[in-house]
Amino acid sequence: MKRSLLFLFILISLKSFSQDLYPTHWWVGMNNPELQLIIHRQNVAHETVTLMKYKGVKVVRQHKMESPNYLLLDLEISKKAKPGKLEFKITNLQSPEAVSYKTFQYELKSRSTENGKTRVLGVNSSDFVYLLMPDRFSNGDPSNDRFTDLRDTDLDRNDKYARHGGDCKGVVNKLDYLKDMGVTTIWCTPLIENDMPRMKEVGYELAGFHGYWFTDHYKIDKRYGGNEAYKSMIAAAHSKGLKVIHDAVYNHVGLYHWMNLDPPAKDWINQWPEFTPPNHRDAAVFDPHGSVYDNTNMLKGWFVRHLPDLNLANTYVANYLIQNAIWLVEEFGFDGFRVDTYKYCDEQFLNNVNAALLDQYPTVTTFVEAWGHDVAANAYFVQNTMDLPFNHNAMGALDFPLCEAIHNSLTRPAEWTGGINALYLTLAEDFLYKDPMKNCLFLDNHDMNRFFSVVGEDLQKFKAGMALLLTMRGIPQLYYGDEILMKNFKNPTDQEVRLDFPGGWAGDPVNKFQASGRTKEENEAFEYIKTLANYRKKSTAIGKGKLMQYIPQNAVYTYFRYDDQQTVMVMMNTGNETRKVNTQRFNERTDGFTSVKNIITGQVLPLDQIELKPWETFIGELVK
Ligand SMILES: [Ca+2]
Ligand SMILES: [Ca+2]
Known part of the structure; x- marks a missing residue:
């Protein structure tokens, strides 16, 4: 005994x-x-x-x-x-x-022999990414909703600031729903353990349900099911031909991370005499006229009070994070990274971690959240064509400038540089990126107003946005719930755009994962995305082909996606009058074709008979 x-x-x-x-x-x-x-x-x-x-x-x-x-x-x-x-x-x-x-x-x-074969596949422009917040998407296992040995024991679906219980199993349960919609890749906001009490943010007691407050880089939060549940989720996704993007944060840790509770040395964390937030200016990183003062503040300020900023210039901290990134790939086998708060990080560290990952996993891909305020600012943080004192090596960026240009196009009249011309001009500046196809394109995300609200809950404009998202160059990303027209502005806080997916919890009064639970309008939105996304899956022109755009005329914007096998034409009327489109000036792309097949309706039309109602979008494959 x-x-x-x-x-x-x-x-x-x-x-x-x-x-x-x-x-x-x-x-x-x-x-x-x-x-x-x-x-x-x-x-x-x-x-x-x-x-x-x-x-x-x-x-x-x-x-x-x-x-x-x-x-x-x-x-x-x-x-x-x-x-x-x-x-x-x-x-x-x-x-x-x-x-x-x-x-x-x-x-x-011993290492997996499947890397690059059935796991660690990389994500590219032929994929369609679905961004979801695991706590808010679907609860597959009520037994893991709360734990008394964690610092936040609250669970309340009536409280937008509390945890709601969604998890990895919930995602697994909805893989068929996503696959059916034409999604090829899932991106979950971070699943890494956030053992933090609720923290005060802009006057509200917020829980770490979004996942960006890491407390242990080697643990998946047990409220999502822990490491094994994440492995199972990835394995289930891979077995269905879906990929997974892992959300990484290098910039900071949560207040209750061991690095902050028991720091190995003072200089593992950027120290300030009192709480000092960053200026949030991307320009402070690259401005040739900028001050050291502003640059230091941007790179070393604490994002918020409860997120200690890591000193990424410290070799030990850098080693720790680089090894962790490699560990995560080998352990879980996900396919690509999305990197959070990129512009707040030590620049050399970022290049080092990217290079180390690629050295070990040539197939793993990365796109980063630089949130550049314009194309040059965004391109600065990735591989670009500019002659600069510091050259970033990230493959692709989340395309914030293009997102803004799309919003501009769909909410403002066509003016010389505004409305649809903003989109045309933004794309013309793609010359600044080494490969704009590696950018991730989106209409909204967990930090932005819901797209349906942005376009004034106008279904035609919503479809126009989805058409752009799913036929434009780059890797398209949809934010969970947009397909069922979830709406809201982030007022008073981001939590308004992070609501539960109706039907994700047993006993929900409506289940919008099923057509029968959706309204007519919601089904129309869903079917539009599904039709386009499934067409996109097979379309080499959209998935990998080139883009040619024409200067918008009379508020009508036209572009082509094309390769040797296929040409897809997209036309969008952003004006308030019906327009018959003269396709004469598109000869260099339409020569050799006689008609065009509408991808949504299947109708075949002669090329010279396209007429667009206000805010109508036409997507067609050219026919010989
Ligand atoms: Ca749960
Ligand atoms: Ca920082």
Whole structure:
């Protein structure tokens, strides 16, 4: 009895000990043989940690931090190393009569052989991304809704600021719904653990249900089902031919992350005498006339009071985050990254993490949230064609300037630079991007007004926006619920645009995942997106082809997507009069074709007989 109790005690202590190792485990056969292992344990710096003999693995260096609670070991894992468990011996020379001898294990696993084949596939312009907030989408497992050992124990669907219980299983349950709609890729706002109490933001007690307040980079929040549920979700998605984008945050951590609660050293976190927010100006990063003052404030200010800003110029912090990014790909096998708060991060760090990921996973893709205020500002933060003192290496950006231009097109009259001409002019500036096809295109997201509200709840304009989204260059992203015409402005806060998907919870009065639960107008919106998205799936011209646009005339905008096999023509009337379109000036794209097949209705028309009512959009495939 005593023996088994002792055994249990050892097991428990080993378990809690192993949770203080970062990364939690690693793999043999990685391109980079180096691994920096963080041991977090009280007074570990006063102890001696020795690696027992293991073929192909050695400790080449150890680092002490300001805090005695950390010891960092640089391991070298050669190609000779086989999967197994490293054994470390700890001898406490300070107090041998106390716990003088202990061992702990560290697992080296074998890597997946499926990377780039059935997992880690990368996301490209032939995909269609669905952005959802897991807490608000669907609750597949009510047993994980709340935990008394987490700091936020509230659960209240009547409170927009509280958690609502959605999870990974809920997403799995709706994969067929998404696939049927023509979605190919899911992007969940972060699922990483946010063990934070509710925090005051603009006067409201907000829960970390959006996921951007990380407290443990190696754990999926158990309210979403934990690491295994995320693995299952990704496996289920992959088995249905769907991909997954992982939402990463390098800029900050939550107040209750160990890096802030028990910092290894003061300089792991950017320190200010008092709370100092960033100026939020992308210009402060790249302005050739800018001051160091503004630049420092932008890159090192704390996003909000409860998000300590990480010092990404600190090598240890950088190593930790880069290893974590690689760990996440190998562990979960998702297909691409979306990176949050990009313009607030140390620039060299960003290039380093991107390069390290690509070195290990050539197929993994990344698009970033730079939120540049215009094309040049947005292009600055990705691979571009400009001659600059610092060259960013991110593949693609979330295309905020194009989103704004679309809003402009659909809400303002066609003027020299406004209305539909804003869209034309914004696309013309694509020359600043190295590859604009790698940008992610969207009409709204969790930080913006709902698109249906932006266009004044006008279904014609809504369809025009969806037509642009699904036929334009780049990787299109739809925000959950837009397909059922969810609306709202983010007034008083963003929570208004983050409401539950009706039908995502057992017992919901309506279920809008099913046609029978949707209104006539909602079904019309849904079917329009579904038809276009499913056409898009098979269309090489839209998925991978070129774009040619024509100067808008009489408020009618025309562009073509084309390749060797196919030509798709899109026409949009943004004026208030019906227009018969003269297609003469499009000869260089229409020559050799006689008619055009309307993708939505299937009707075939002669090319010279296209007439557009106000705000009507025509999408047709040219026919020989
Ligand atoms: Ca749940
Ligand atoms: Ca920062």
